[in-house]
Amino acid sequence: MPRIRFRNDVSPDSFWTRITGQKWSKYHYFVFVHTFMSYAMLHATRKTLSTVKPSLIHTWTSNTTTPDGPIFPTQQAAAEFLGILDTGFLIAYAIGLYICGILGDNYNPRRLLAFGMMASSICVLCFGYLTETFHVYSPLIYSFLWILNGFIQSVGWPVEVSIMGNWFGHNARGAVMGAWSSCASVGNIIGTLIASYTLFLGYQYSFLIACSLLFIYSFLVFFQLPSAPWEVSSENLPGQMEEEQEEDQDEPTERPPPIGFLKAWLLPGVIAYSLAYACLKLVNYGFFFWLPFYLHAGLHWPESYADSLSTWYDVGGILAAVLAGAFSDHMRSRTPVVFIMLLMATVSLYIYAHSPESYNWNAFLLLVAGFFIGGPANMISSSITADLGKCEQLRGNAEALSTVTGIIDGTGSVGAALGQWFIPSVQHWFGWDAVFYGFIVMILCTALCLCPVLYKEHKDRRQHRSEEVDALLNSDSDENASDDIQEVRRRPTNSNV
Template identity: 65%
Template sequence: MPPRLGPRGTENEDFLTRVTGQKWSRNHYFVFFHTFFSFAMIHATRKTLATVKPSIIHTWTSNSTGPPFMESEEHATRFLGLLDTSFMITYAMGLFISGTLGDHYNPRKMLSIGMACSAFSVFCFGFLTETYHIYSAPLYVFLWILNGFSQSVGWPIEVAIMGNWFGKNARGTVMGVWSACGSVGNIIGTLIASHVLGFGYQYPFLIICSLLFSYSIIVYFQLPSAPWDLDSGSHHESDAKEKLELNRPPPLGFFRTWLIPGVISFSLAFACLKFVNDGFFFWLPYYLHDGLNWPETFADALSTWYDVGGIIASIVAGAASDRMKSRTSLIFYMLLASFVSLYVYSQSPASYTWNAFLLLLAGFFVGGPLNMISSSVVADLGKSDKLKGNAEALATVTGIIDGTGSCGSAVGQFMIPNIQHWYGWNAVFYGFMAMMACTTLCIAPVLRKERRKQQRMKYRENKALLNSDSDSTDSEDGVFLSNKTTRRKHHGTPQSTFI
């Protein structure tokens, strides 16, 4: 079972208390660490396919045991695009479902089952089919669709678990750091693949799915989904736990959750943003290999700089947003900067140093807003004051926003290989910039509304300050006003006239 609450007052806890405004127990460390790396393992399994695409294409087009599975490299590339699209469509559908279920059923059990099913499908897809030379397009599609549906359980439930443990004061900083788990998983998957790819593309799949399955066991037996899931050591604590569970607010429901202010706008913005981010996720190693003619293992290692930029942005922007009046304004300005970073990267020279630096900038301004919306913003919306404590909606909000984003990503994975084939890689980057423009337009109404709200609040504060000054002046002149009123009454003047 997870470690019990430990004594407070250690140096680390004091530091984190000052930074996040929330006291950390041993359980907070435990939940943060294991949710972080469990989702990192989920993301690593997705990244593996993107990393080994050149090897898969080579194997499918030059099968030594019989006729080639694919007629040409073009057919293999388009089929991989179809797999990515199928994955994202199923993943999006699963997010809408699992997000709602996460607010109704035990999150820990759902998460562990989803991770185990994903590990099984990845093992069959990448390892068994290549080891036993089973090349079947319907089988590949079925296994990758199963993987997409299984992995859809991960993000909304992980965010809901984090939201249960960490309060509003710590949300930007903690969720900003935690949301880097996807980028860390991408780096883990890429590094594993680049080191063992020489033995065959099936071995990266074997290692990653083994790690994912191991983590599913840890999650099932040890991860507490909320403070009230902890085992109680006494009858009094058991009664308190039962009372806390009974007092939990009921789930809001899928359709009513769409009506929470900001959910629709951020969902549409996330769809456009995920189009771009997942374009880098699925196709960056292939672009570096095919477009810039770098060796596959070299291209895999270089692509990690995009994820490094996303990690840095998650930490910096998350901490900064806690000290700002609006997270939306910070996201908006980062999106504006992303136009420049994408255009400059599209013109980058074939230099490792320059390419790594420009990838870092692109990851910062594209991956940063994506991580903030998918973690801190959805936590704000799911725990919104508009709910007035009468409903739980965090997992549902996460499923809606991430599910809508995955729909946009599915469209992108279908379009990118076709655009690249007909118009070249420069057209792909111009398409990315157009989608970033759509993201900015979707967020603009939310930002405008927030600024109007801030102006109204500032007006009320100034008015209250003036009223307090006026009351102070009236109290100082109270004797004079009282005498003057008395004299006017004596002469027959109505009091209302004086007022």
């Protein structure tokens, strides 16, 4: 009777090994889960404001808000103030990204992240819960707390991308970081669900629950998150695949020195992707901040109904981040994937601008729009940024990933901040159709910014192919020459000569 032999190399993580091209230790799981959930919690607290905007507007324009009457005379004035809050948040967020990107390459990322989560939870608690509980309605206090929250939350993304880039190699970045970059969309969904299920109690409880979860999770980050492999004993790490060892043989075994801020700007592709992300993030954050308000005020659906419907946009972004990221791992460059998705995004935006007032149609079209807008945004801010921060010019010589992430995401936040300043005014004077047409223009500008990168990559590929052909021809000519020499040596000599 033949014996059945079982493979010895089948293990619970063999699936992830085949998908990502590297073996996962328990530290890889810790890093993935804790960075994913920590940024999701940060985004959930950020999303809470956009989901309760109608309730805030009603409170601020109510006659019982203060003894002297409402703090805003009309709903339009309150909506414009919310636009100012979003703009101030993003400006502070952008400034903070440039600063925190540098700090992430100079100080311990784990401690920076835990401190930022704790401080952000306190700001959100004061902004949304304490002001309503003690009936402190002051535009100045609201502005100070939310802008401060924007600056503090900027520590999250560059530090976490840096930690992920330290643990996962180039061959795994598209699939792993594509899936990981969906943390922002998951955070949006968490924040939306918290608001939709607690809104009947009062909008202040949405802020209370979101900031409480963020504060609790900050302790897990502080005690369980290793920043890089060199913080862990090499005996606890699995051996890497042979191909990855050959590719990453120059990777440092200890933390390299940080790169300068100006030098990081001059790395290949950083300026182009920074400008592109500024245009794209304007659109992505336009949906992030104003989609629930559009569904409520523009399509006249109940607030909780609009909040749950808006999650389909984030679902599309999650699917795109995973699928497009994994697909780009098998290509020479991720830029063509992003470029094609941007062209499709213009079509999806035009169709959604003329969508009928149907829940099913809106859910489907939001899923498609999120796929082609949120997908490229997630790729640029995660896997592409990690590639730029770990380029060949820096391998093993400098720590640049956190700084590059801060530059690209910070420039994107500047564009997003400008967008939130104009969206309420454009909607008021020209309607929601004009807002969506403006989004289409910004998507085209994003694709235009990536054209120089596409041209350079195409030129480099042609040069590489020509060098390969020349090398092949030279090797063939050398072989032919050696064959001729051997033939002459084999010929009989003529003694009469």
